[in-house]
Amino acid sequence: MTDTAFRQDPHKVRDRREKNLEVAIGREVRAFRHQQDMTVAELSEKTGLSMGMLSKIENGNISPSLNTLQVLAGALSVPLTAFFRRFEERREAVHVKNGEAVEIHRAGTRAGHQYNLLGHIGSNSSGVVVEPYLITLSETSDVFPTFQHDGIELLYMLEGEVRYRHGDRLYDLAPGDSFFFDADAPHGPEELTRLPARFLSIIAYPQSS
Missing domain, CATH: 2.60.120.10 (Jelly Rolls)
Known part of the structure; x- marks a missing residue:
């Protein structure tokens, strides 16, 4: 089997990273909304975004535009960068081979x-x-x-x-x-x-x- 069999399609890698970003943003939006005891309906009224759109954002089903994120940041009283904080954090992992502990x-x-x-x-x-x-x-x-x-x-x-x-x-x-x-x-x-x-x-x- 050649090395090319193990290479990842760069388009698939990019798609996964974009999906992970959407999920990370959605989790932050939901977390900030919960911190303020705000319902989806209340956030919808405050931002002018539909409840369906907010649900898709929180579930990581769509990639919100920069303008949408700015509107959400203003409504939730958080900096725009707060939506990306967990996505950019370094995630560590340790792999110990058999006999090497x-x-x-x-x-x-x-x-x-x-x-x-x-x-x-x-x-x-x-x-x-x-x-x-x-x-x-x-x-x-x-x-x-x-x-x-x-x-x-x-x-x-x-x-x-x-x-x-x-x-x-x-x-x-x-x-x-x-x-x-x-x-x-x-x-x-x-x-x-x-x-x-x-x-x-x-x-x-x-x-x-």
């Missing part, structure tokens, strides 16, 4: 406890930081640490069995089980029932934390 040391890490960070995006528009880990426990230990931190955490068991503590309760986790909890309570593996044990740990917390 970064091994890190967290509090309580010891021999036989391996933590691989699967990706990290720092500052973003959501206001939330998410840290996904692949954790492998391959050796028994007499003492297990408990963790406490801001946010919430999701565990998904892939292999092995673990008795997991959260606060004053214990949960038996087996492959296919998930465990979603408030991470501010003391938590951690209490007993490794069947080794090796592997599970995904996804932690989410506010950026300010």
Whole structure:
């Protein structure tokens, strides 16, 4: 198969970008209208645009003219550029190939406890930081640490069995089980029932934390 088979049609790329822009503008128009507790009918009366036209704009079905956007900006008391702010924001993504996850040391890490960070995006528009880990426990230990931190955490068991503590309760986790909890309570593996044990740990917390 030649490289040309993978090349994107520039016209299709441009069409997708234009469609994404229309959707982004529509979302902003709707968001500003909601912020002002304004109905579509009220915005229609204020701008002179039909309700059908406003509905198409908010749903990203049409590309509004510059004049239309100026009218909407005036009616909603926002600068014209406000309609484009999310479209122009940089969107980050992290792709980690098999075997290339970064091994890190967290509090309580010891021999036989391996933590691989699967990706990290720092500052973003959501206001939330998410840290996904692949954790492998391959050796028994007499003492297990408990963790406490801001946010919430999701565990998904892939292999092995673990008795997991959260606060004053214990949960038996087996492959296919998930465990979603408030991470501010003391938590951690209490007993490794069947080794090796592997599970995904996804932690989410506010950026300010």
